[in-house]
Amino acid sequence: MSAHSMSSLTKSDCFIEGHWVPTEKRFNVTNPATGEVLAEVADADDELTQRAINVAETALAKWRKKTARERAVLLRKWYQSMMDNKQALGELMSAEQGKPIPEAVGEVEYGASFVDWFAGEAERINGDILPLTDSSKRVLVTKEPVGVCAAITPWNFPNAMITRKIAPALAAGCTIVVKPPQLTPLSSLALAQLASEVGIPDGVINIIPTSDAKTVGKRLATSPQVRKLSFTGSTGVGKILMQQCSEHVSKVSLELGGNAPFLVFDDADIEQAAEQLIACKFRNGGQTCVSANRVLVQESVAEKFTQAIVSKVKALKVGPGTEEGVDLGPLIDQDAVDKVQRLVLSAKSDGATIEAGGSVMTELGDLFYAPTVVSGVTDDMDITKEEIFGPVIAINTFETEEEGIKKANDTPFGLASYFAAKDTSRIFRVSEALEYGMVGVNTGGISHAYNPFGGIKESGIGREGSKYGIDEYLELKTVTLGGLE
Numbered sequence: 001m002s003a004h005s006m007s008s009l010t011k012s013d014c015f016i017e018g019h020w021v022p023t024e025k026r027f028n029v030t031n032p033a034t035g036e037v038l039a040e041v042a043d044a045d046d047e048l049t050q051r052a053i054n055v056a057e058t059a060l061a062k063w064r065k066k067t068a069r070e071r072a073v074l075l076r077k078w079y080q081s082m083m084d085n086k087q088a089l090g091e092l093m094s095a096e097q098g099k100p101i102p103e104a105v106g107e108v109e110y111g112a113s114f115v116d117w118f119a120g121e122a123e124r125i126n127g128d129i130l131p132l133t134d135s136s137k138r139v140l141v142t143k144e145p146v147g148v149c150a151a152i153t154p155w156n157f158p159n160a161m162i163t164r165k166i167a168p169a170l171a172a173g174c175t176i177v178v179k180p181p182q183l184t185p186l187s188s189l190a191l192a193q194l195a196s197e198v199g200i201p202d203g204v205i206n207i208i209p210t211s212d213a214k215t216v217g218k219r220l221a222t223s224p225q226v227r228k229l230s231f232t233g234s235t236g237v238g239k240i241l242m243q244q245c246s247e248h249v250s251k252v253s254l255e256l257g258g259n260a261p262f263l264v265f266d267d268a269d270i271e272q273a274a275e276q277l278i279a280c281k282f283r284n285g286g287q288t289c290v291s292a293n294r295v296l297v298q299e300s301v302a303e304k305f306t307q308a309i310v311s312k313v314k315a316l317k318v319g320p321g322t323e324e325g326v327d328l329g330p331l332i333d334q335d336a337v338d339k340v341q342r343l344v345l346s347a348k349s350d351g352a353t354i355e356a357g358g359s360v361m362t363e364l365g366d367l368f369y370a371p372t373v374v375s376g377v378t379d380d381m382d383i384t385k386e387e388i389f390g391p392v393i394a395i396n397t398f399e400t401e402e403e404g405i406k407k408a409n410d411t412p413f414g415l416a417s418y419f420a421a422k423d424t425s426r427i428f429r430v431s432e433a434l435e436y437g438m439v440g441v442n443t444g445g446i447s448h449a450y451n452p453f454g455g456i457k458e459s460g461i462g463r464e465g466s467k468y469g470i471d472e473y474l475e476l477k478t479v480t481l482g483g484l485e
């Protein structure tokens with residue numbers, strides 16, 4: 001199969017039962033760097049959502065009966081097609097989401113890696129035979145697909161947030177209805193096109209873009225036909241969906257907000273810690289749920305660390321994702337820019353110091369925010385309590401290890417955390433004390449298809465990726481055999 005161009009992968013209708021289904025009402029998807037309208041996308045309503053659920057239910061019967069090998073082979077073909085088309089997929093993603101093209105291509109590779117990984121896991125869905133005290137009995141434990149699944153995903157990773165859900169669902173033998181984000185549905189529709197081309201059967205993957213997330217989300221969460229909902233997004237919406245899923249006790253996986261601490265201890269390699277923080281913080285312009293939100297530096301190294309950070313931040317290049325050498329693109333929309341600006345200005349008026357950036361780069365456009373460093377941040381400031389979701393490093397300090405850990409854990413969230421230290425005992429002490437689903441030690445990069453990704457507390461339920469991720473799409477069945485001689 002020859003590689004597609006970006007335009008041939010730009011689809012704008014709903015994808016149901018292997019067909020492109022138009023709707024009369026449409027919504028615009030725009031390029032955040034230029035404001036240009038990229039596509040008028042079909043707008044699914046309640047009725048179309050129900051149709052997609054029905055289709056997924058019908059397709060389930062055949063898909064779950066395929067052998068694991070057959071499912072794995074199809075997933076690997078899909079993976080290969082994504083890799084063959086990574087440039088076109090990356091360009092499309094950059095256009096709708098804003099991230100620099102090389103970063104977008106990197107996300108396509110990352111997203112595809114879940115498909116490859118779960119193709120492997122499809123063939124490792126094993127059960128157990130249990131011994132009992134009664135020798136006339138045996139117990140078989142098997143794993144079965146949950147059934148029809150639904151996925152609701154955010155705009156910050158238009159490809160990977162989708163493949164992380166579709167791939168394990170399909171590997172497990174489930175079918176799926178995906179409601180992609182309104183701001184970035186094009187990447188998901190392009191993935192559906194590739195899936196269809198490689199022979200993933202009609203109805204196994206259905207994609208329903210919408211401007212009415214509330215109605216579509218409610219239908220997906222409350223339908224008795226949908227046995228599992230996987231959601232990535234804000235904690236507020238996650239709570240609503242969890243409540244709605246209680247109606248039929250549907251399974252839920254939730255990847256919600258974070259407020260990640262990044263601790264720098266006095267024994268850290270300061271230069272390396274600064275590099276890792278920059279990589280962690282400015283990926284996707286700071287618009288990631290595992291982005292370091294609260295930088296906590298031990299007093300004795302705070303000055304040195306801040307200087308190292310400021311010089312690196314000033315060297316970052318901002319511009320449209322299509323421009324070569326750009327580190328950061330625009331933020332996703334005006335609301336995102338307003339939020340970042342509000343947090344920075346309120347920190348300043350509460351006594352913090354802006355060391356770099358601190359404003360919109362109007363010469364580039366309305367949505368480009370300068371990479372920013374704010375020092376002198378304190379625990380009670382909004383910039384500490386809220387998820388910034390933008391290119392801002394907010395530096396707070398602590399005196400002792402104990403105080404640092406206490407500050408790091410002082411949040412209802414528990415997704416990602418990071419710290420820099422060299423002392424081995426400290427590395428164990430601190431990683432065990434941090435109340436988070438994920439801890440990065442001397443690294444700002446923790447996401448990989450092999451790793452369980454997920455949070456505790458109000459950051460969510462369940463894990464994606466890794467050998468554990470497929471369990472979210474499987475149910476255990478216990479078969480007790482009696483009367484054996």
Ligand code: ADP
Pocket residue numbers: 152153154155156179180181182213214215216217218232233234235237238240241
């Ligand atoms: P973000 O800040 O990442 O946009 P949201 O939680 O608002 O976080 O959005 C994540 C996903 O949830 C998007 O696909 C969005 O359309 C969807 N969404 C928003 N509100 C609801 C809702 N009430 N019910 C179901 N889905 C929703």
